[in-house]
Amino acid sequence: MLKMKKITDTYEMKVFTDAGEYFGDVEESILTNNKIFGWRIRSTKNSFLNKILGNAKGVIVPHALVKSMGDIMIVSKGAVPNIGNEELPQQDTE
Numbered sequence: 001m002l003k004m005k006k007i008t009d010t011y012e013m014k015v016f017t018d019a020g021e022y023f024g025d026v027e028e029s030i031l032t033n034n035k036i037f038g039w040r041i042r043s044t045k046n047s048f049l050n051k052i053l054g055n056a057k058g059v060i061v062p063h064a065l066v067k068s069m070g071d072i073m074i075v076s077k078g079a080v081p082n083i084g085n086e087e088l089p090q091q092d093t094e
Helices: 048-053 082-093
Strands: 014-017 022-032 035-042 058-062 066-069 073-075
Touching: 022 048, 022 058, 048 058
Parallel strands: 014 073
Antiparallel strands: 014 022, 022 035, 035 058, 066 073
């Protein structure tokens, strides 16, 4: 059964990757033509985004990468910025 949720209920919702890592918090929804285009996810202390992005405030995740929403939001691992994936191993080896 499809459950409806108000967009305002999603603000401050915790976001996790499908691998189980804490990704950040929902800050805002992005609407185009009365449809959800994406979600602005805020990087918070101890989040996966904070480890990858450092001082950046967050990322925009396309709605197509959202796998599930309920008490939390689950996004695909593909929502992780590519820049962080490439830089992380290089920083560990230097």
